[in-house]
Amino acid sequence: MRLGVDVGGTFVKFTDGENRWKERTPKTKEDLVSLISSVGKSLNVKSIGVAVAGLVNTKKGTVTESPNLKFLNGFPLKEELEKKLNVQVSIFNDATAAAYGEYKLGVGRGSSVFLCLTLGTGLGGGAVIEGAPLFGVSGTAMEVGHITVEVNGWPCHCGRKGCLEAYVSSYGLERFYFMETGECASSFEVIERAKNRETEALKSIDEMSDYLTVGIASLIHLFNPDVVAISGGIPASYPELLKTTEQKVKKRAFKQPASDFSLKLAELGEFSGAFGALLLTMYNSS
Numbered sequence: 001m002r003l004g005v006d007v008g009g010t011f012v013k014f015t016d017g018e019n020r021w022k023e024r025t026p027k028t029k030e031d032l033v034s035l036i037s038s039v040g041k042s043l044n045v046k047s048i049g050v051a052v053a054g055l056v057n058t059k060k061g062t063v064t065e066s067p068n069l070k071f072l073n074g075f076p077l078k079e080e081l082e083k084k085l086n087v088q089v090s091i092f093n094d095a096t097a098a099a100y101g102e103y104k105l106g107v108g109r110g111s112s113v114f115l116c117l118t119l120g121t122g123l124g125g126g127a128v129i130e131g132a133p134l135f136g137v138s139g140t141a142m143e144v145g146h147i148t149v150e151v152n153g154w155p156c157h158c159g160r161k162g163c164l165e166a167y168v169s170s171y172g173l174e175r176f177y178f179m180e181t182g183e184c185a186s187s188f189e190v191i192e193r194a195k196n197r198e199t200e201a202l203k204s205i206d207e208m209s210d211y212l213t214v215g216i217a218s219l220i221h222l223f224n225p226d227v228v229a230i231s232g233g234i235p236a237s238y239p240e241l242l243k244t245t246e247q248k249v250k251k252r253a254f255k256q257p258a259s260d261f262s263l264k265l266a267e268l269g270e271f272s273g274a275f276g277a278l279l280l281t282m283y284n285s286s
Contacts, residue, residue, distance in 0.1 A: 001043055004278025005036055006051040006094055006271070009068035009121030010233075013274040014039055020271045029075050037084040047088040049277035050077060051097035053122055058139030061091045067158035067165075068122045090281050093139060094118060094273045098266070099126025100133045100283070101276030102229050106267035113225040116266065117144060117216075118273065120232035122157065123165040123172075126276075127223065133280065145169070149214055167211035170234065176204035191238045209241060213248040220249065220257045231266030231273075239265050 006013040011022040012035060026032045040048055054066025061078020063069075081089045099108070099116035108114040108128060118124040125144030127134040134141045145165030146158055153162030154175060166172055170187035177183070177190045180200040185193070193201035216228055235241055246263035266272050 001045050002278050002281055003040055003043060003045040003048045004051075004097075004274040004276070004281075005039075005048060006097065006273030006277060007032065007069065007072075008053050008094065008270075008273070011270070012036070013271050015271055015274040015278060016043060016045075017275075017278060020274065022270075025069070027071070029071050029077075029080075032072070033077075033080050033084060036081060040081075040085045040087065045085075045087060047090070047281050048081065048085070049090045049092060049097070049279075049281040050081070051092045051094040051273040051277040052077065053094045053118075053124065055140045055143065056091050056093050058090070058092060058135055061089065063091070064140070065158070067156065088281070090277075091139075092277055092280055093124065093126065093142075095124030095142060095144075096126040096133055096135060096139070097274075097276030097280055098124070098231050098268075098272035099128050099142075099229075099276065100280055101268055101272040101274070101278075102231065102266050103128040103131075103133075104279050105275055106272065107229045107264040108227055111225070111227045113223055114227050114229070115142075115219055115223060115225045116229045116231060116272070118232045119168060119212075119230055119234045120270070121170050123168045123215075125219070127225075129223075133283065144215060144219065147215065147218070149211060164211060164215045168208055168215060172211075173204060173208050173234065176207045177201065180204055187234060188237070191234065194238060205238065205241060206244065209245045209248065212241075212245050213252055216245065216249050216263070217253040217258075220253045220261055224257045225261050227264060228261055229264050229266045231269065233270060235265055236269050 123145030
């Protein structure tokens with residue numbers, strides 16, 4: 001049996017291919033290793049694919065830098081899990097895994113150039129081109145969230161300023177809402193208020209959508225995709241975001257590549273990364 005794991009800023013998602021479940025993300029690397037190891041032992045798995053939010057070195061199996069999981073920075077996750085479990089462990093970027101999961105099982109099926117953005121605690125990106133996941137030289141390709149969109153803009157969790165993620169993420173949405181109201185509210189609360197047609201919440205989501213539009217339009221000009229999917233808690237909770245953003249992208253991007261693509265909600269939802277991590281273990285062994 002294979003196990004797919006997606007370590008996010010809020011939850012760790014698991015799938016064995018048939019079942020899916022999640023646990024709160026532990027606060028320490030030791031507790032994270034313990035959690036994944038206990039699940040792996042209980043299922044008697046033969047291999048594990050682990051997707052992690054942040055920059056990972058797929059060759060070494062280390063987490064290079066994780067802005068929203070700082071306790072994992074520099075951590076040899078593959079090595080530590082293999083010590084505990086004595087099985088093959090592969091480490092991937094979460095958005096690359098999400099892209100591959102959606103390509104194989106979700107809205108990316110049949111796509112030639114498929115891009116996937118993960119919009120939740122942070123913002124990640126992944127690509128599958130003609131069936132092949134885009135890893136880059138060491139596994140850090142498609143860090144969409146850390147493209148600079150404002151030279152001296154809002155601080156990002158990575159420590160830099162003006163990253164796309166600073167505007168398009170749960171904390172980005174919370175900032176927009178604070179700018180509108182002076183009130184601190186969670187992204188979940190902002191979305192619920194938008195569903196109730198609160199003016200400030202709707203405007204905050206629209207402002208976030210403007211930055212998401214810039215990011216997607218830039219990716220369209222670079223990759224000329226036929227499908228761009230968005231996964232994560234925010235779009236799943238507020239799918240109206242996709243309709244609005246697609247309309248804006250069609251107006252902003254060049255006419256030809258804009259007409260080639262469609263923006264879709266990920267079918268696997270928040271489990272895209274977990275399914276992708278599981279499937280990538282088979283891709284790597286093929």
